[in-house]
Amino acid sequence: MLQQVSQGAALGGIAVEARDLVKDFDGTRAVDGVSLAVPTGSIYGLLGPNGAGKTTTLRILIGIIDPSSGMRRVLGRERPLEAAGEVGYLPEERGLYPAMHARDAIAFMGALRGLPIHEGRRRADQLLAEHNLGEWAKKPIRSLSKGMAQTVQLLGTIVHRPKLIVLDEPFAGLDAINQGRLEELIRRETRAGATVLFSTHVIAHAERLCERVAIIAKGKVAFDGRVDEARSQLRPIVRLRTRASDGSWRSAIPAAARREGDEWVFELPEGGPEPLLKALIDGGAGIETLAIERPGLHDAFVAIAGNRAAEEMGQEKVQ
DSSP: OHHHHHHHHHHTOEEEEEEEEEEEETTEEEEEEEEEEEETTOEEEEEOOTTSSHHHHHHHHTTSSOOSEEEEEETTBSSGGGGGGGEEEEOSSOOOOTTSBHHHHHHHHHHTTTOOHHHHHHHHHHHHHHTTOGGGTTSBGGGSOHHHHHHHHHHHHHTTOOSEEEEESTTTTOOHHHHHHHHHHHHHHHHTTOEEEEEESOHHHHHHHOSEEEEEETTEEEEEEEHHHHHTTSOOEEEEEESOSOSGGGGGSOTTOEEETTEEEEEOOTTOHHHHHHHHHHTTOOEEEEEEEOOOHHHHHHHHHOHHHHHHHTTSOOO
């Protein structure tokens, strides 16, 4: 981990670093030796099932709670609260004053981070207009739909233009349209130079958004690295359909291959596609379709964290 941190720092800096974080609650270990490094300007995901320790890890990283042991550094500070004015945080538990107008709610959240209230209102009007919510600026939160209210809280999280944006399960409860809008907002903020660190138990969001992920299970980091590095731990998958049902070509099909309908499905053999194709052609298999698929992040998650963690992740379907 120390080597990964130093390499990342050399390439562009580390926005958030943790080393051997431990957190115990009344004899229960919620975080167990977590180490990670979030490169500056990246989209980084904490991926794991509910109860894996993601929320506790985020709260430790930004200084809401202290670890039992271990080191954390946020935007260069070993005391995370010293960087609070440069951090935007959206907690898993949403909360806005129902009677407050949308623009005032955004401005108020900015004021908590040191942004003057008049400037917060100006930026709130701009942000609401950019998200097609301008007509709702002076309407109370209680009159907004759940998706609109969540968008307002997210805009309040970024109104002070933080360098680091930390989002805890930001997609929870959003419909497909608002999920897509949130994904685009995250991309836009990183294009503007922010670092985004978010937790999720929906693999598809991490796969679409993240450059790097930490896979967390039972309070431990099972993997920390680039998404393509996680995928590369598995061999590509071959899907093959032939006209012939048998022949000498069958020796090229691994013994572990399975049938899905009229297709053979198996890992690409070590020799690559060329020997496989030669054996199929020379053996008269009569290739109808042959596709080589790169394993997805879900497959990598199963291989890294295990089937049980993957089943727990699968309880919520992404839109």
